[in-house]
Amino acid sequence: MKEADSRIGTPCCCGSAPREVRCESCEHSVPFCWSCWVEAHRHTTSHWAQVWDSERGFFVRHDISTVLNNKTFAIPLGHEGSDCPNSSNPLLMTLVRVNGVHATRVAFCGCASRVSKWRQLFDANLFPATCTDPQSAFSFDVLNDWHISTLQGKTSAYDFVRKLRRLSDNVFTGNVPDPIKQFMFVARIWTLLKAEKRSGKAYLGGMNILNPSRPKDTVQVLCPICPEAGVNVPPQWLQKPPALRHLYSQHFCLDGNMKLINYGKKNYSHDVSLFAGRVYMAEESSFKHYLATVPQIQKDKAICNHLKVVNSANRAKFKNMSVTGVVTCQCDHGFIWSSVDLVRGEK
Incomplete structure (x- = not known):
């Protein structure tokens, strides 16, 4: 001001x-x-x-x-902010931070004991968009900011990057580099790393050692209140009187959302899930194999004209959709345990 x-x-x-x-x-x-x-x-x-x-x-x-x-001044890497005596020629990079998008020069360390370029950026709290020849990087702060914004405020990656570009130049925003493609890639990896860290996978084998009854290699947040054998119930809970066994029972409910739809895409093979069935959804190839073994649901012929119209409307509504809805299984404490895609209307 x-x-x-x-x-x-x-x-x-x-x-x-x-x-x-x-x-x-x-x-x-x-x-x-x-x-x-x-x-x-x-x-x-x-x-x-x-x-x-x-x-x-x-x-x-x-x-x-x-x-x-x-x-010009180039940000020195590899020597904790000090200039490297054998630094490389300054490289113009796009560094995305919480206060905007910076087109800045970076000088990598050229000493004999140097580490790779992506590691030098990582040591400076910058997440590179690629490991081979990084041209852009994102600060840990901006990735944490996006992670909280998208969870709490449902902010999309597109709007978040546009905000950062406007923080750089709110008048001539078109002159600011647009790192949306690189950000979408890095944000997915950042989400995976946050889930791995939260679940303890990087520490002494993860939570499976402490809780062997839980699904192996899962990174989801399980309910800490629901009774779970070997975790939060006494060892002799099976010997309790029948009148008290309800204290150690779990209650689940199913809820569906028919507005979470997805139209089939032609070039969808390169979009690979990084979690691969380790969170709430089943692994895609296993899920498709299961669907192939499920017999088709036979429908009785409708004798009422009104029912025929409803069936025709449903077929038109879900045409060309690969996902027609999502059903989740959650406990009475609000924690989701599993989810599944619907592929045939509400089936």
Whole structure:
């Protein structure tokens, strides 16, 4: 909101240049000279710089790689923010952070003991869009922000990326790089990693060691309240009187949603599930094999014209659909235990 600063033009603390650059994110927004601002933000490279334009009389937003006058700055990797003596030539990358989309330069470590490029980005809390030759990356903060936004506010990935682009430039948004394709890919992997971490799969074999009765390799969140043998019920629960055994019973209900539909796609083979039956849905190939063994439901011929019209309407409604609805099984505490797609109307 502050469009001017009375400290602009005064001598910088280094005494070698005037104050011309301030930060949007730092508290107090103390102006610095070009070199001092970059040095002060060596470990906070995501902050936008506001550079004073003396000819036009207002601040202009810059990325950290374009702040230095007459030369460029590249974010150094591999040495915890310090410059690498054998760094590679600066590479222009698209870094997506919580405050927008940055077109910035990155210098990878070139030492003999260096790790791969994707690992250098990962060590800097940046998730690369590819492991071979990364050209774009997403900060862990922006992925966490999207994960909470989509769970709580049902924000789509498309709207979330558009918001980030508008945070970069709310006027000429079309000039901001659009990383939606890379974001869709990274977001799916991030969701998988969050589920793996939450379920404890990376720690000493996961939760199957502590709870051997649960499905193997599952990463779903199971109800902590429902009675479960070996988890939260006494070992002698079978010896309880019949009048008290209801205390250790589980109650489930089925609920369906006929609006969760999906039309068949021609090029759908490359869209592979990363969970592969380890959460709520069954593994796709096993599910299709089961459907092939289920006999077709025989329908009696309708003798009423009204019923014939209803049957015709249902066939037209679900035409060209691969999924005609979803049914879930959940306990009385609101935790979903399993789900299944409907493929023939409400069957």
